[in-house]
Structure formats: structure tokens, C-alpha cells
Amino acid sequence: MASRSNETKQRILNAAEKLFAREGFAGVTVRQIMREAGADVALAYYHFDSKRDLFDAVLMRRADYMNDVRHAALDAVEQRHQDDAPTIEEIIEAFTTPLLQLLAEDPDTWRDYFALIAQINNSPQWGGELMTRFFDPLVRRFIDAIRRALPDSSDADLFWCYHFLSGALTLTFAETGRIDNLSNGVCDSSDMDAINERLPAFIAAGFRHICKPQ
């Protein structure tokens, strides 16, 4: 019966994730979420303290797993390079390809989550606080790895280049349909192969060009 409780809790989180990703925190009502989840409104407040608490729970649910997968990808790179230094390409790929893997394994689950992260990252209201809270340890580890791959580059260069990466990455995984419109159908937001072929290489080239010994 604790398992029955957890089942509905997950149903509520799924519904909330889907709707928050599409319309943002304020654009969704608790009643809409519970209608989507097929449960009574009051049940939301039995399982969560408030609408804001539910929002945080949606974010937290997948953050740990996603961070684990990316840490593991960087572990593998460092395992391969115990004596020499990995290239930035390898490091950036360890940062991005886990996202593509998650999406390949379970598209419906992760698409909404990535869209939500993109909105949060670009919101003055949430961006500073929430991204820091959920992702900073992982991001710092990646930046440290890049620093070793591009020795003597300045901290400011590294942080700014990561910021550009962050913007490109979150927009790309948000799948807003923008590139589909702009390109008149030549490109497809959800074409993960197309992204994998270009995004890591694009970003790595940018890092290489900016982060040089001074």
C-alpha cells in the first residue's frame, strides 16, 4: 500500500512534468495536473506540500540519475586516459551523449524533462538558483577536466565557454520546433543523430579557439 502510494505519486509527477514543460510553472494549475493524472485535486496536497514543492520534486526526481549517468561517462573517459590527457572533444561528448542515450532509451520520459530544464536555465526567476542547486557539482567537474585538456587557459575563458555550451545545449534539447520552421523542414528538432554529429564538435572547436594559454 506504500507501493500504491508511490504509483500515484509518480503519476502526479509525470503529469506535472509534462504540463510544466509545456507551459511553465505559472502556466499550469494544480487542477490541470491532477486532471491529467486522473486523480483528485486534494491528493496533490497529500503527497506534496505545495505547488512549488511539486515543481521542485519534478526537477529533483531525474536530476540525480541524469548526473550519475554523466559522471559515469566522464569516469570512463578518465579511465581511458590515466597517463595522457583526454581531448576536449572526448570531454564534451561525455557531457552531451548521455543526454542522447537517455532520449534514445526512453524518449517520452526525457523529452519533457529537457524542455523544462531549458526553460529554467533561461529564466531570470529560476535560472540562477535552480541550475546551480542541481547541476553545479557535475559542471565544475567537467570544467576541471577541460582545464586539464587545455592547460593554462583562464578561468574566465572556461566559464564563459561553458556558458555558451549551456545555452546551445539546452535550446537544442528543448525541441521547440524553431529549427524546423526556420529551415522549412530541412532540419528536424528531434533528429538526435544530426545533433550528435554537430553539437559536440561545434562546441569543442569554440573551446579550442578561446581557451588558450595567455
Added chain:
Amino acid sequence: MASRSNETKQRILNAAEKLFAREGFAGVTVRQIMREAGADVALAYYHFDSKRDLFDAVLMRRADYMNDVRHAALDAVEQRHQDDAPTIEEIIEAFTTPLLQLLAEDPDTWRDYFALIAQINNSPQWGGELMTRFFDPLVRRFIDAIRRALPDSSDADLFWCYHFLSGALTLTFAETGRIDNLSNGVCDSSDMDAINERLPAFIAAGFRHICKPQ
């Protein structure tokens, strides 16, 4: 007296821009906007048809001027290169530096607008439609210019690289405070010189690396 009408209309638009930029469309009420503007609620519906119409008006007000400034910057580049082809660096700079100029000339005016654009660009709800409506002619002209600077590159490569540029650019100008937190104060969201030194070069390097003759 038509001028008096236009004054308050601009006051309403200013208040709406500021609040929409911070909290998004759904996160703001018409009453909040009119309190900020120092006017009666009903006046919003005298000057605009609906909350959504006011939102569109906020976007439209600066879009034309911003597009003009960027078109002029590209005109200048093409004027300089009537015989030879400009470099991608020059073209990307013509795309980004107008934003820095606007921000330098009138920071309070443009900061909120850029933050709003960033949220829209990353929203599945608005991103596809609104960005297309307001910015596609300009963007297509820039992509055409880049195509001439990097001959024989594929359309897909060009559109994807522009997409990465778009994500990096909008997040950077959103000034969410994220990079300030991540870097423990080493970097400053609002340091436009730091951005100008790095963003165009970073992006140009990415284009160069991806968009090659096939």
C-alpha cells in the same frame, strides 16, 4: 491628446515588459502590470485587446528597431566587401554587436527585452511560432551571408550551427545570474566586454569547423 494616450501606452508596455521578462506570460497578472504602470486595470483593455495582445505588443515594439539595427550592421559588412567575401567572424559580429550597442546605449530598456526573448526562444509554447514571426527574415539573410563565406556547406549544417548560436546568444543576453554563481564571481553576467571578446569568436570557430565543403 493622442500624445497623452501614447505616453500611457508606453508606460503600460514598459511595465509589462519588465514583469513578463522576470516571470513569464502566465506568471504576471494584468493587475500587477497596471499597478507597476500606475494606472487603472481597465485602461489596459482600452489600449490593448487582451493580455495576450499586450504581450505581442511588448514583443513587437522593439523587434522592428532591433532588426533594423542588425540589418544595417550587415549592410555595412557587405558594403566593405563588394568584391571579396567577408569572413564569418565579420558576419557573426554584425549579428551580435548590435545587441551590445543597444545595451550600452540604454541598458534598462534592452536588458528586460533580451531576457524576455531568451525565455520565448526556449519555450515549446512560444519558441517555434514567435521567433519565426519576428526574426526569420533577418536570420535567413544572415545565414545566406554565412553560406557565401563558407561555400559549399550544406543547409543542414548551416541551420544547426545557427541554432547553436541562437541558444548561446539568448542565454548569454538573458543575464540570469547563472554564470555568476557557477564561477563564484569570476564572471559577471552583465560584463559586455567579456562577452564581446569571446562569443563571436567562439561561434565563428564552431561554424568554421562544421560547415565545410562536403
Added chain:
DNA sequence: AGCCTAATTCAACGTCCGTTGAAAGGCAAA
């Protein structure tokens, strides 16, 4: 002065919001 129109205020409409307390249902241990 009086008039016409544009600009602004006032008061309210029906609806939906986030949230809650109390009651009902369901399952396990006794």
C-alpha cells in the same frame, strides 16, 4: 460658453485559483 470625442476611472461579472478540514474507503494486523 458649450460640445464632442478620446482617455480614464469605478464597480462588478462569473470563473478559477491554491489550499484545507473533515469524511469515506481500503487494506493489514489483532
Added chain:
DNA sequence: TTTGCCTTTCAACGGACGTTGAATTAGGCT
């Protein structure tokens, strides 16, 4: 079968929402 706890439903609260129609003010024209 009863007891007790966990889960779910029901009904409602005060307040705020987007929006509107009618009344009021203010300014330029005759």
C-alpha cells in the same frame, strides 16, 4: 470482526483572475 493507519474523495474557503459596461474626467473645436 474489530481496530487503526494509509490513501483517496468531497466540499468548500477566501481571494484573485481576465474582462467588461457604464459613468466620469479632460482637452481641442466651434
